[in-house]
Amino acid sequence: MVTTRLFLFWSKGKTRTGRLWTYVRDGRPWGDTIPPAVCYFFSPDHRGLHPRQHLATFSGVLHADGYAGFRDLYEPHNPGGPPTILEAACWAPARRKFFDLTTSGKAPIAEEALRRIGELYDIEKAIRGEPPDVRKAARLHSSTPKVEALRLWLDDKLKRLPQKSGTAEAIRYALSRWKSLCRFLDDGSIEIDNNAAERAIRPIALGRKNWLFAGSGKGGERAVAILSLIQTGKFNGLDPEAYLREVLIRIGDELLPWNLQGPSEMV
Helix, strand or coil, rough: EEEEEEEEEECEEEEEEEEEEEEECCCCHHHCCCCCEEEEEECCCCCCHHHHHHHCCCCCCEEEEHHHHHHHHHCCCCCCCCCCCCCCCHHHHHHHHHHHHCCCCHHHHHHHHHHHHHHHHHHHHHHHCCHHHHHHHHHHHHHHHHHHHHHHHHHHHHCCCCCCCCCHHHHHHHCCHHHHHHHHHHHHCCCCCCCHHHHHHHHHHCCCCCCECCCHHHHHHHHHHHHHHHHHHHHHCHHHHHHHHHHHHHHHHHCCCHHHCCCCHHC
């Protein structure tokens, strides 16, 4: 799972806007025993070459938002061949577009869309923590018919709406990503949304109010290294302060040059 946020830093006496990229591995929703982890990367801009570099050796399913810079990731490396990375789109922003329509008055179509999407989330809540095969079977039985009905309903409503209306825009947003939005239905190890990455970046988004600047590009790189350790520790039930204290103590006690046995330990 991946998402991004703005990150301010100093460069040549000027404030610049960089990016913090968040990559999350968390299989707990389907009972995976591999420890969860988060890794942050800093970049001075938002160009798509950065995730291509980050994921140069990755293959599998990538859960991401609709950022255009991710599109090249889903293209086959060899013409005519299969892609090495499959896109799983996030239902949260699709839902949010309908929700925003309801905040300024009555929006019956948006409200009905929210109700239908909410039913999908209710199913996900019921199967959270179950193994992939159980989740896939439950989705096939319960979610797939609802998703298919939702698609038909959205298609019908779109034909009847003014094409420049906010509701039509929200529907087109969902339909343009429909294939990747439906990818979770066929794989029990895929989540319905990218919220794990959003949760991993929320403390940083809140923290920016207290530590507004990274100081420099190098400062940004150092910051994300520490943040990766802190957030991964939190993912695994550790107190970040206690964890870092223990790491620093061990560095002092065990890893100083005179505490190593010989050159063989440095190979």
